Amino acid sequence: MTTTSPATAFASCVSAISVAGQQTYADSVFPYIYQCRSSTAGVSDAISWIGSQQAELLRLATLHGAVLFRDFPFKSVEDFDSLVAALGVINFPYKKSLSNAVRINRTERVFSANEAPPEVQIFFHHEMAQTPFYPEYILFYCEVAAQQGGATPLCRSDILFQRLEAESPRFIADCEKFGLKYTNVMPGADDQLSGMGRSWQSTLGVQTPEEAEARLRELRYTWEWLEGNCLRATTPVLPAILELPDGRKTFFNQLIAAWSGWKDSRNDPSKSIRHGNEQPLDAAGVQSAIRIADELTFDMNWQAGDAVLIDNRVVMHARRTFVGPRKVVASLGNMCLNSFQERPGV
Numbered sequence: 486m487t488t489t490s491p492a493t494a495f496a497s498c499v500s501a502i503s504v505a506g507q508q509t510y511a512d513s514v515f516p517y518i519y520q521c522r523s524s525t526a527g528v529s530d531a532i533s534w535i536g537s538q539q540a541e542l543l544r545l546a547t548l549h550g551a552v553l554f555r556d557f558p559f560k561s562v563e564d565f566d567s568l569v570a571a572l573g574v575i576n577f578p579y580k581k582s583l584s585n586a587v588r589i590n591r592t593e594r595v596f597s598a599n600e601a602p603p604e605v606q607i608f609f610h611h612e613m614a615q616t617p618f619y620p621e622y623i624l625f626y627c628e629v630a631a632q633q634g635g636a637t638p639l640c641r642s643d644i645l646f647q648r649l650e651a652e653s654p655r656f657i658a659d660c661e662k663f664g665l666k667y668t669n670v671m672p673g674a675d676d677q678l679s680g681m682g683r684s685w686q687s688t689l690g691v692q693t694p695e696e697a698e699a700r701l702r703e704l705r706y707t708w709e710w711l712e713g714n715c716l717r718a719t720t721p722v723l724p725a726i727l728e729l730p731d732g733r734k735t736f737f738n739q740l741i742a743a744w745s746g747w748k749d750s751r752n753d754p755s756k757s758i759r760h761g762n763e764q765p766l767d768a769a770g771v772q773s774a775i776r777i778a779d780e781l782t783f784d785m786n787w788q789a790g791d792a793v794l795i796d797n798r799v800v801m802h803a804r805r806t807f808v809g810p811r812k813v814v815a816s817l818g819n820m821c822l823n824s825f826q827e828r829p830g831v
């Protein structure tokens with residue numbers, strides 16, 4: 486007698502599908518979508534299947550940029566936590582990140598995507614590309630879909646790089662040669678009204694100004710204390726372009742978000758970003774990047790239970806405004822070092 490393993494049984498209910506708006510490239514689609522066709526499949530079978538496909542799913546995420554799991558039996562944040570664990574990526578906890586967003590942990594691995602109010606738009610970015618450490622993977626899960634709006638726009642940054650290199654070669658050459666430096670002002674206490682309202686104590690994982698300065702020195706930031714216990718910090722030079730192991734280049738940065746959206750009671754977007762040699766960004770080049778990213782957008786219109794695995798080196802994400810109690814949570818995997826290599830020949 487032969488018995489079928491849970492992973493094999495689940496595999497027979499799963500197929501790759503297409504949806505409206507899905508993009509097609511020479512050797513990839515965006516996003517790649519798996520649908521579960523069984524309404525009776527259990528979460529433990531789905532998790533067994535994910536575990537059995539670990540390497541393949543991560544490969545698909547890198548090739549296509551994002552893998553959406555639709556109609557899978559993921560009913561809770563705990564199920565999503567199990568999905569992430571089954572992929573075998575190393576947890577990159579929010580509290581260890583230098584993210585500037587206010588978030589709330591739901592499990593060890595899972596936290597709210599951003600606590601900023603519904604009317605705050607979050608612009609395209611690669612997660613934590615503005616800090617010395619970034620996650621290789623970011624995963625999202627929709628607990629509750631918004632009544633209106635609330636899509637997560639996604640954009641293939643390798644395609645954006647190709648289009649920008651053809652359209653604005655000088656701008657791309659400056660990005661590659663000089664990299665980027667980011668400046669932001671952190672409050673003395675979490676400000677949930679801002680998309681970038683995380684306090685300096687929480688961001689840096691410290692209690693006192695002395696500890697904050699020691700941590701900034703270690704990270705090679707420069708800083709200035711401002712009135713009201715606020716801290717202005719500027720990063721070391723960070724890359725604007727990343728080269729993947731397969732040779733693809735991506736527009737890996739927070740340029741669009743910093744230029745368009747680093748705006749609150751403390752922050753002025755015109756002071757938030759410049760090249761590593763202090764040169765200001767070419768406004769026309771930035772406008773091209775914003776327009777092309779917009780053209781390349783796939784809107785992830787959430788259905789409750791959807792989970793998405795994204796290779797953060799390949800795909801940027803954003804958040805549209807919404808109405809209703811939207812709940813989208815996130816998890817980060819595999820911390821990577823974001824270091825700028827001077828390339829005098831570029």
Ligand SMILES: [Fe+2]
Pocket residue numbers: 610611612802
């Ligand atoms: Fe993000």
